[in-house]
Amino acid sequence: MSKAKVATVWLDGCSGCHMSLLDIDELLIDVLRKADIVYGPLVDAQEFPDNVDVTLVEGAVSSQDDLRLVQKIRQRTKLLVSLGDCAVTSNVPSMRNPLQPKVLLQRAYVEGADVNHRPPTDGVPALLRHAVPVHEVVKVDLHVPGCPPKADAIAFVVTELLESRKPDLAGKVKFG
Amino acid sequence: MNNKISIRIDGELIPATPGASLLETALAHGKFIPSLCHMKGLSSVGACRLCLVEVAGVNRLLPACTTPVQDGMSVTTQSDKLRRYRKITLELLFAERNHVCAVCVSNSHCDLQSLAQRLGVTSVRYPYTFPKVPVDLTHKKFALDQNRCILCTRCVRVCAEVEGAHVWAVSSRGVGSRLVCELNRAWADSRY
Numbered sequence: 001m002s003k004a005k006v007a008t009v010w011l012d013g014c015s016g017c018h019m020s021l022l023d024i025d026e027l028l029i030d031v032l033r034k035a036d037i038v039y040g041p042l043v044d045a046q047e048f049p050d051n052v053d054v055t056l057v058e059g060a061v062s063s064q065d066d067l068r069l070v071q072k073i074r075q076r077t078k079l080l081v082s083l084g085d086c087a088v089t090s091n092v093p094s095m096r097n098p099l100q101p102k103v104l105l106q107r108a109y110v111e112g113a114d115v116n117h118r119p120p121t122d123g124v125p126a127l128l129r130h131a132v133p134v135h136e137v138v139k140v141d142l143h144v145p146g147c148p149p150k151a152d153a154i155a156f157v158v159t160e161l162l163e164s165r166k167p168d169l170a171g172k173v174k175f176g
Numbered sequence: 177m178n179n180k181i182s183i184r185i186d187g188e189l190i191p192a193t194p195g196a197s198l199l200e201t202a203l204a205h206g207k208f209i210p211s212l213c214h215m216k217g218l219s220s221v222g223a224c225r226l227c228l229v230e231v232a233g234v235n236r237l238l239p240a241c242t243t244p245v246q247d248g249m250s251v252t253t254q255s256d257k258l259r260r261y262r263k264i265t266l267e268l269l270f271a272e273r274n275h276v277c278a279v280c281v282s283n284s285h286c287d288l289q290s291l292a293q294r295l296g297v298t299s300v301r302y303p304y305t306f307p308k309v310p311v312d313l314t315h316k317k318f319a320l321d322q323n324r325c326i327l328c329t330r331c332v333r334v335c336a337e338v339e340g341a342h343v344w345a346v347s348s349r350g351v352g353s354r355l356v357c358e359l360n361r362a363w364a365d366s367r368y
């Protein structure tokens with residue numbers, strides 16, 4: 001049997017969800033027997049590949065880049081999982097949402113700065129008006145809330161998915 | 177006692193006291209009906225709509241907390257329809273304000289959060305509204321963060337019915353409703 005192709009991606013999040021993924025410990029070895037990790041912060045691929053079986057998305061969709069990437073991922077992935085509250089609810093990144101991005105950048109890079117009083121413009125993607133959950137911009141097949149989701153929950157999700165079952169998370173996970 | 181009546185809850189015959197609510201009666205018999213605005217010892221206002229149940233012969237859902245028991249009433253507390261509506265109600269509550277559980281002081285001791293877990297809400301299908309709502313930090317000891325308010329009015333009722341102080345009220349309507357202190361002044365300017 002050929003191995004499943006699994007990708008992970010880090011949008012507007014703190015990488016805590018990836019840390020929690022690594023916390024599944026020795027189960028990682030089983031996972032790697034059944035799957036190849038083909039894209040994400042844990043591997044070296046530059047371009048998101050075609051025909052990915054499962055993509056775990058950490059983080060909210062906050063910038064033009066996030067939006068383009070997640071749209072591309074959706075086209076190239078069979079099963080897309082929102083991993084963690086940032087992806088599921090927009091969580092901490094959404095705390096900026098009541099402010100206009102312009103006002104926010106002014107606060108952070110002008111009023112809040114000691115030197116270089118101007119928002120960065122080179123090489124940084126434009127912010128969207130709101131940081132939003134992944135499912136507000138593309139179809140999501142499974143939501144795994146938690147900040148971060150517990151390693152047990154991630155282990156359950158990954159194991160079930162690799163056995164081609166859809167995990168039932170009702171009662172097993174919570175926001176926060 | 178001869179003033180006892182009986183009702184059926186999910187088919188089970190249960191003795192009830194006239195004047196008691198469906199919710200109280202069900203809870204007293206170990207039945208689970210979700211609720212958020214109900215609090216023991218306070219009047220019931222039917223604000224949160226989590227306790228909706230089906231009553232035989234009534235063609236709409238009724239809030240168990242404000243519906244008095246009647247002899248012979250037959251009530252359904254668990255059904256696919258109710259589960260669907262309860263999830264919708266919870267998701268709308270999450271979408272209406274900024275509930276950032278991860279950084280909330282009430283994380284892991286929050287009725288809204290634990291009910292979402294219990295009822296299997298793992299995402300919110302409605303677009304979040306991200307409202308800009310007031311946070312009152314004027315008081316020496318307490319802070320009021322309306323980002324997390326679900327307008328259950330428990331605080332309003334505790335203040336009026338238990339303390340007798342009548343400091344809190346709700347102003348405006350619908351999604352614009354806000355908790356206000358003494359006809360809308362800063363908490364620091366209140367006598368309390």
Ligand code: SF4
Binds near residue numbers: 015016092148
């Ligand atoms: S959900 Fe929590 S742990 Fe995961 S990326 Fe967001 S802030 Fe970090």
Ligand code: FES
Binds near residue numbers: 221223224225226
């Ligand atoms: S508990 Fe009945 S409406 Fe809130």
